[in-house]
Amino acid sequence: MDTIENHKPHIRQYPDANGFFGKFGGSYVNEELQREMKNIENAYNTICRSQNFIHELRHIRKHFQGRPTPVYYCKNLSDLIGGARIYLKREDLNHSGAHKLNHCMGEALLAKFMGKKKLIAETGAGQHGVALATAGAYFNIKTEIHMGEVDIAKEHPNVVRMKILGADVVSVTRGTKTLKDAVDSAFEAYLADPVNTIYCIGSVVGPHPFPMMVREFQRVVGIEAREQYQEMTGELPDHVIACCGGGSNAMGILSAFIEDPVRLHIVEPMGRGEKVGDNAASVKFGTEGIIHGFNSIVIKDEKGEPAPVYSCASGLDYPAVGPEHAFLVKEKKRYEAHTVTDIECIEAFFILSRLEGIIPALESAHAVAYAIKLAKERKSESILVNLSGRGDKDIDYVEQTWGEYMKKFPNYSLLEGIDCSGINIL
Template identity: 60%
Template structure:
């Protein structure tokens, strides 16, 4: 019997009614060229071997799963387990797709790789991958995020990336995406736009998901091998949605595993412009070359968004997430700024693991629900990044 999950996407890049390739005709050809190259190059033995070797010897895969015993014991309910993507080289899951995209750009003989970044983790990972493969890298980042995520800005510059500050609008992630895409349009034949999440026109939501799916494949095998069963819940934070799709993909057809995406409620979902809970509060629309759920002030006008985590403040969402919400396969919840900060500090002080503020949203949800679940219940959280990038900001905010 055909499942709702295969094939995804279809030949036109749609996940149900979401996705697609909503771009001008001249750009459609460039997108199609990338899709064709992706389909061909990623099947080549030399590409696969080089990527596997880099995943092992450069990134440090597989990342382990850690049982947060002390935290679980303190909460008095379900057992919380962490997929430690924070231990990857560059400190987050972003390196998984950045290596794939940089290698693809090199195989396609591109002359420059362009990208946006919010929290800076995608920027650092891409600058790292481009240094490794020898391609110039240009990163567009909102001025607000540059000031908030200074350690990552410094790393990008050390790695040789050209950093382009974006000062228009809210000067955060959406504006960085707009700016980077405009630069890419100047020469799509020679430039490669390395999108940092499962968003944008086809084939990018598919490509980034595929490169990130190693997270879920590892986690499924590791958990099954260690516990003889699958986790009861698999949870991840959701902004654009790459780390969540990386985890969820391996479990989509395991009906026993409840999948939970945790969006940023910011200062409250009842405060327009002060949250980024796209799937919770948005509606179907169009943004950045795709159909998906969008937070809008008016049709075609994206709303202002906010999250304490720079990597989550995006008014759109990956099209596959939009589809998974509609069919009910993934449950989308929210965590606000306050409980995210609490989760950041508690995981740091109870387990000695400082999580990224993005990842702390998923930890916050797990902490909230664990006490109401039995001790035999297992929650697997994708700890998508480490929090040293956020340490100065958090310390200032909490007066530490």
């Protein structure tokens, strides 16, 4: 039966009242936590319509975060490839160095409204942790960040930033000592006192209302980018690309183009290969399942439990994808999922740094790598990439590991067939 509901724009139609995007999403938590999720949902629905809240959030975005961030045309890279025109939405220029502050300031403002005394969160690459520590300092709320021991060593600069900002950093030593384990640890800390604390989930994952809330706070990226791109070019891009672990930056930019005749691409980490534990390509290798209170596409082990995953980009090594992404990949013909390997990511990291003077986060470099591959095929089309964060946090890791990559992969596969003579890539 055709209903008025079916003709609503996607953003207004999903999620439904129970937090579902089709069959994905929902809230699979115990009764006590479900009551707290409902309190959070009610508080959000109250303040998101408040002129005081809207005014304060807009003031923060403009005068504290430095929004709007610009859209930038990569002339050197586009000219070298000789294919599509590549543009970047510069979220690396957002205060604290990534898109994460967009929802962290919103979540902290919500916590302030609810009278919460403590912010708790997980972090992988450290950008969400830095952003929430920033928000905690801004609102003078105690902040506790859970981070895997492996990621603490890998992303040391961000750990230092979190501590300088006044956050308590909890080292998680269980399991793979990475993002999934940090989520588990943070959830346990939150469950110990859900009345006085709030778990500020770092992506469009978790039980309802978090996938919806984080999307709404991140939509500013896409709203800005769509308007800026049209102002620059007089048209819409042919393609919009974003890296995707849980998928907050991807949902932020892609949400603005869902109703448009534009091809939308999420890029997941293929890591070292196709074996379980060597990648975090949830859409490619996952099946439907429940993780951390929501139903989505999950990479599982032989027992049907969430499997260990891996990526050189700590912010992407999560064994599931946000429920809205799962729904869109399954339902929308112009919404596609792709993969990029570690070596392609590292190549793109150096290519963008050397050709455009922009050092991307390794997470963002996945999107750049796919954009380069796509540009070689789509000679006359335009590509908008969400450069979700800057690579300051990754420079030590890249320096320490790049020699190993070079021994194994001596050639630049992304630029194969392109005349790079006279170009200082390495």
